[in-house]
Amino acid sequence: MNPLAAAPRPACGEPRFVPGDRVRVLDLPRPGHVRTPHYVRHKVGTVVEYTGLFLNPEDLAYGRCSGPAVNGYRVVFDQSHLWRDYRGSGSDRLFIELYEHWLERA
Amino acid sequence: MPHDAPHGHDHDHDHDPHAPAADLGDARSRWYEVASDVMRDMLVERQVLTAREVSRQIELMESKSIQLGGRLVARAWTDPDFRTRLLEDGKAAAASIGIPMTEAALKVVEDTPAVHNVIVCTLCSCYPRSLLGQPPAWYRNKAYRSRVVREPRQVLAEFGTRVPDDVEIHVHDSNADLRFIVLPMRPAGTERLDEAALAALVTRDCLIGVAPPRLPDVAAA
Structure with a gap:
């Protein structure tokens, strides 16, 4: 599924999270090509899917193409948790892809 | 894409790096356009790429269209086994009917009577380009990207799509x-x-999720 999977790279750890785990998004002080938008930082969501191993876009954007790879997940949030003034159904949700180093167990 | 076709000029001429780019609404995009031109010209000059390869790639990107997405959806509507495979692994299912994709994975999210899905890239304009070609201008605009995550019902209503509570x-x-x-x-x-x-x-x-498929008025009458 992931065409980057064949690239040589250091071994990467087993996924730390499984679907159903509650996770909090970290607010890492990282500049550059970061794929974690601010609106989910500090928020608590639920892992819905492990998406596989990916070379970290934070490295790839600057030509560091040999890894290490990182585990990726899709995480779901309640919209009413993300936005204090959310107008809509209480069961509306937002799904986003997050890399493991941005997540901690909640 | 900065230019329709590669061209051999140097960059002494008048690219104002601070001129506004009307279509993206962000003056900085003009700077990136210039940087992209310079990079492309350097790659050609140093024979990393040929101008012909660049224009072939542009042609390839422009040959992708929404019709490929329509084929996936229509097959899923008419073939339950294909629908299952499409939801499990969109890229593999697309490849199985002769539609190759270059992105890492295609996730297909299914609307049901209880769920309406809508897609955005808040950080830039990620989109399944190898399947559908370039995204529409509004998909890249900050207004859509910032608003649809926090007020999706209002944004969908502006597209004429009212989603029941x-x-x-x-x-x-x-x-x-x-x-x-x-x-x-x-x-x-x-x-x-x-x-x-x-x-x-x-x-x-329909494929982005801002409007449902509709029968043409003639057929619906």
Whole structure:
């Protein structure tokens, strides 16, 4: 599924999270090509899917193409948790892809 | 894409790096356009790429179209086994009917009577380009990107799509490696349409999730 999977790279750890785990998004002080938008930082969501191993876009954007790879997940949030003034159904949700180093167990 | 075709000029001429780019609404995009031109010209000059390869790649990108997405949806509507495979692994299912993709993965999210899906890339404009070609201008605009995550019902209403309160809205932020399309619900009244006619009902807006497929007015009358 992931065409980057064949690239040589250091071994990467087993996924730390499984679907159903509650996770909090970290607010890492990282500049550059970061794929974690601010609106989910500090928020608590639920892992819905492990998406596989990916070379970290934070490295790839600057030509560091040999890894290490990182585990990726899709995480779901309640919209009413993300936005204090959310107008809509209480069961509306937002799904986003997050890399493991941005997540901690909640 | 900065220019329609590669060209051999040098960059002494008048690219004002601070001129506004009307289509993207961001003056800085003009700077990146210049940087992109310079990079392309340098790669050609140093024989890393040929101008012909650059223009071939542009042609390839422009040959992709929404019709490929329509084929996936119509096949899923008419072939339950394909639908299952498409939802499990969109890229593999697409490849199985002769539609190759270059992105890491295609995630297909399915509308149901209880769930309406809509797709955005809040950070830039991630989109399944190798399947559908370039995204529409509004998909790249900050207004859509910033608003649809926090007020999806209002934004959808502006597209003419009113989602009942008892239907959940699932917003998918396409922020990283996955690419997304929506598998919309097959409209009522299409039982007699064949796969090609069904595919023609599927618009780009349907695949992004801002509008459902509709029968043409003539057929609906």
